[in-house]
Amino acid sequence: MSNWQAQWIWGEGEESPRNAWRCFRKSFEVPHGEGISNPTASLRITADSRYVLTVNGTQVGRGPVRSWPFELAYDTYEIGHLLKPGEMNTVAVLVMHFGVSTFYYVRGRGGLLAEVNDSEGQVLAATDATWLTSEHEGHHPRASRASCQHGFAEYIDASLWDSSWMQRNYNPVNWLQAVVLGPVGMAPWTVVKPRDIPLLTEExxxxxxxxxxxxxKTFQVTATLDIRNGWIDGSEVHANRIQFLGYAASSLVSSKAGKATIGFFQDRECLQALSVNGEWIEEHRIYGSAPERYVDVELQAGENLLLIDVSSAIHTGKLQIGLYAEEDLVVSFESPAHYRELAESAWLRIGPFDAVELIDHQRVRALEREHPAYHSLHDNVRSIEDLSAYKDWIQPVNPKYVSEADVFALSVWxxxxxxxxxxxxxxxxxxxxxxxxxxxxxxxxxxxxxxxxxxxxxxxxxxxxxxxxxxxxxxxxxxxxxxxxxxxxxxxxxxxxxxxxxxxxxxxxxxxxxxxxxxxxxxxxxxxxxxxxxxxxxSNYPVAEVGQFTCSDELLNDIWEISRHTTKVCMEDTFVDCPAFEQVFWVGDSRNEALVSNYVYGVEDIIKRCLRLVPGSKHQTPLFADQVPSGWSSVIPNWTFFWAIACAEYYDQTADEAFATEMYEHIRFTLQHYLMNINEQGLFAITGWNLLDWSPIDQPNDGIVTHQNMFLVHTLRVGARMALISGDQQGVARFEDAAVQLETAINHHLWNKEALAYIDCIHADGRRSSVLSMQTQVVASLTGVAKGERKEQIDSYLVNPPAHFVQIGSPFMSFFYYEALAKLGKVDHVLADIRHNYGMMIRNGATTCWEQYPNFFENRANPNMLTRSHCHAWSSAPAYFLGREVLGVRSLAPGWTEVEVAPVPSGVSWARGSVPHPAGGRIDVSWTVNESSKTMELSVSYPASVSVQVRIPEGYTGNVTELKLQLLE
Known part of the structure; x- marks a missing residue:
């Protein structure tokens, strides 16, 4: 960091303004070197929160990659071809500062850091007080919050801003000089470091x-209220849930008496009850099902008091409201008359009367419902005048928390x-x-x-x-x-x-x-x-489609293709769960996504980047967070276990011992803290988000969850293996011993000898679960916790799932099911399940893989809603298993120095495809079987540096053709 001449800059005003777009410009002269038409120059840049960079009017890039603020990444661009020697050149940067924590950003403060250097390292331009800046006056900072995962929706008035502001010849009238914040190394960006992955694509x-x-025709009037940030002071700094009591109030001003429809569009938040002119609307008068709820009301001419009980346990904490009136009525939201002189918006905040931040997955507690003001306000306010009795609890809502147009409501109703x-x-x-x-x-x-x-x-x-x-x-x-x-x-x-x-x-x-x-x-x-x-x-992580698969079963071909495409659009600067709802790096999801990517794209930097980001969450919890970098301090123990497993699988993929040693130190750290939660029975018991699948398995957030204990056994053995690679013999012994003790306790306490199966859990009160699930049995087989006769019994369930067991409800869980079946050699069962469940997606028009199977929604009011998210990379298992099992390409040694090619036909008459090799090149496989003669023709090509074992499947005879390809030195 010591060679930066640039300083952090921003503009006048708040350190961390809400949803701020700020523009920066710097013009500088490039010396005219003799015989040089295109000088060599590079530009380094980073910003809080995001930037778009242009040079002489040409857009160059976007960034930075998601990072912890104390370890912020910067990007480097070669820009010499865009510069004009002997002339003035202009760098222009749009910086978008969120001002709130999200699931992929931890709130810092607004800032820009940029520096242009020539080929000799001389500074041509660096952020300082000579840079000019202006707020983007066409951007509407009061656009509504997109969700708790994201920042904001977008509202642009092009008539208020000259879109040519990034051009060389633009005249920045009324722009001000930037404010210097400090040098590189200042808080909150105490470390800046080079980006560790390539720039993303733009296609x-x-x-x-x-x-x-x-x-x-839709609503005449809409509004969105940010209840979370407008009611709960200081809530911008984190994305944890908040439980609170409070009200929102406004006047519905009508040109005359008449009927109106009020619609609400938020899901399970910020609408406990509402009243109009003191009449609380009974539940039977509210129609529609969450998240859409509507009520028909009678308005009187003039002011009508609208009072909404917004008490909730919230993440996003957003109230979306729309109003449709008879066509000859003119209606509007206005501040109640008694408060109009004080109010800058149409809304009043009442409360909060009680509020608590819910860290991780703490239970929602009973708030002070008998709080005198909260309780009496509900019973006694019948008019605007009645509000005066509660003046100590009432504040006008800051306009920045109110969006006067809810484009979502206008678009859906x-x-x-x-x-x-x-x-x-x-x-x-x-x-x-x-x-x-x-x-x-x-x-x-x-x-x-x-x-x-x-x-x-x-x-x-x-x-x-x-x-x-x-x-x-x-x-x-x-x-x-x-x-x-x-x-x-x-x-x-x-x-x-x-x-x-x-x-x-x-x-x-x-x-x-x-x-x-x-x-x-x-x-x-x-x-x-x-x-x-x-x-x-x-825009996605840059990949070539090295992996391929096609076979005699067209359904499997379609399924492989939607799995490939889903994986690609979920590869950003990290793996993300989905491109729409969240765009969040969920730690557990990425383990399976990485395995799929290995077989389809064969890229490694993105995996390494994901693995390295996770330990940064130890300032939130030593158990490591389930999504990073995030303002939500949340732990899913299984997700941390999958991260440790993924670290070992990265070593298997690359044979990178230095990286394995680096990650082992973090694995050792977190496993030591997990072992502190072993109870007197020798079992792992914790309060957290004890998740594995969306199905109704018995996995309470407080207690002993069986699948979690089993995955911890496996993770302890992974820890021992990583300790061995790192040369920590004491760590090997400690983690091996802990794994044996925990495995013994599981088999002693969590086996139901009458049902011949593992129970789902033991609740915090000591009650043993009566639920038997496929999920728990799958994990028992996969992790090796079940042994001997028990394993034989469990494995029989995998082949023939008992109808009274809870069935698998998500493609994510199916990944582990397929792993367990493949270990048993039951590839035909894997393909049958893929054909059934993913075939259902194809029949319903899917072009990407769903987050859940429809049975998860069987009790939902809307039978058309087949899944929440229609593009979820944790569901891309077929692209991995079709390459690994049907093509039969499997690594036998770290770094894929030894490889097995052993196809499993499983009803497929021919198949061909490619699997990327981590050292370069790929392994191509093509085979055809004749079932009547039980013969196979198998062709394989591979890098000459790889030792390959080719096996015709048992029960077949045939010919093998091999081609070795030399790698460039």
Missing amino acids: IITPVRVESLAKI RKENIRYAVPPQLQNAIIPNAEGANVPVFEGYDTEVLFDLGKEYSGYLAFEVDANEGDILDWYGFEYMSGEYRQDMFGLDHTLRYVCKAGRQRYETPIRRGFRYVSMTVRGAKRPIKLYNVTMIQ
Whole structure:
């Protein structure tokens, strides 16, 4: 860090402003070297929270990669080809500062660090007080919070900001000098270090078609309230759950008496009850099921007091509300009259009367429901005047916590929805040619155009439009639809409101989103708009599709392809669980994702990066967090165990002993703390999120969970193995001994000899679970805890699952089931399960793998909702097992120096494909079987440096053709 000349800079005002977009510029001269037309120069840059970099008007990159603030990564770009020697050159940077902690960002403060150096290391430009800065005046900082996992939705008024601000010849009138914060090494960024993975891709994806055209009517008035940050002071610094008591109040001002419909769109948060003019709405009058709930009310002329009990245990803590009134009514939200002089927004905060931060998965506790103010306010407030008795508890809500437009609510709810056949000319919006699409407008209605990308992607929406100033384009992406059913993405507001300037304009959002379908709704337009070049800029970790698979079973081919694509769009700067709802590096998920990636893409830096990020969470918990870097301090013990297992599997993949030793120190640290939770029975008992599968297995958050104990046994043995690699003989003995003792306790206390199966748990009160699940039996077999006759019994359940056992409910759990079956040599059962469960996805139009199987939702009100997330990389198991078992390619030694090729046909008559080799190159396999003659023709090519054992499957005879390929020195 010592060679930086740049200093951290920001602008005047708050250290960590909420949802702030700030622009920076620096113009500098590049010396005109003799005979040099393209100088050599590099630019190093990082920012808090995210940046978009341009040089002389050309966009160069985005970043930084997600990092802990105390170990912030910076990026380096070669920019010499963009510079003009002998002229003034301009670096322009948009910095987006979240101002709140998310599931992939820990709140720091606003800041930019950048430095341009020539080939000799001389500084051409470095962030200091000479840089100019301005708030992005077209950005609406009051856009609603997207979710607890993400930052914010997006609201841009193009008429308020000159989009050419990053060009060389732009004149930055009214821009101010940047404020110097301090040198490299200042808090909270005490360490800055080079990015450890390549830059991500940017690939233009064009939608395959305009799916539909409709004219619609929706709410006249909407609002979004950030209850969490607006009611609970200081809650921006973390993303932990909060439990609290409180109310929100506003006036519904109506031009005359009449009927109205109020809609709410948040799921299980911030709506306990509501009253209008003192009348509490009884539950039977609220229709719809969460997250959509509606109530019809009678409004009087003038002010109507709306009082909402927003008490909740919250993560996001967002209240989304929409109002539709009879057409001759004019309604609005306004601050109650007695508070209007004080209020800058239409809303009042009442309370909180009681609040507590819930660390990890603490139980929701009984708050002080008998708090005198909370209790009496519910019973006694009948009018706006009655609020005066509670003035000590009332504050006007800061406007920054109120969004006066809820684009999500406007996009999902329709009073009227009239569909039209899509005219061919409208398809020009997605055809990359010079012709634009004429988007019609309808008097008294909004116009919705829906685009289908063909499959889900993750990246940055872009479009061109010719419109009048003030025309509104509301964009809303979602993952799934079937016929007339559209699965709206409640719990995620990744909308974009774009207010047009006059004329032709292009916009490219700097916010990553994931979706398959995206709607554009035109509001307020007086004439048709012209739409061009709607695209998605797909961005992911750079990979070549080295791994391949195809076979005689077309269903398996389709399943392999959706598994491959799912893995790819879930590879960002780390593995992420999904490209839409969360974009979060879940530690446990990534273990399985890495194994799939090994067989499909064969890249290693992203895996190493993921593994190294995890120990940074020890400042939150010595047990290590389940998602990192995150403001949510949460522990799923199994996820930490899977991380340790993944460290050993990375060694198996690469034979990197130095990395194994580095990770062992962290594995030893956390396992020592896990062993502190062994109880007097010798079992692992903990309060935490004791998760393995979404199915209703008995896995309480407080007690002894069997599958968790079994995975700890396996992890202790992994710890012993990593200790051996690292030369820690004492660690080998300690962890081996701990594994034996825990395994013995499990078999003594958690086996049900009458049921001949392992029970799911022992509850904190000592009650033994009566639940028997496939999940627990799978883990018993996979980890080797079950031995002898018990293992034979358990393995019989894997082959023929008993109907009275809880069945597997997620493809994530299926990964472990397939591992256990493969160890038993039951590949035909693996393929049968893949065909059944993943075939169901294909039959329902899936282009990516689902998070859950539909049985998880069998009690949900909406039978069309097959899964929550339609693109989840923890579900990509087939791409791994088809390569490993059907092609038969398996490593036998660390670094794949020894490899086995032993195909298992399992009803497939031919197969061919490739598996990446970590040392370079790939292993190609092609085979055909004749079942009548029981013969196989098998062809294999591989790097000459690899020792390969080729085996014809038992029961077959045949010929083997081998080709050895030399690697470049």
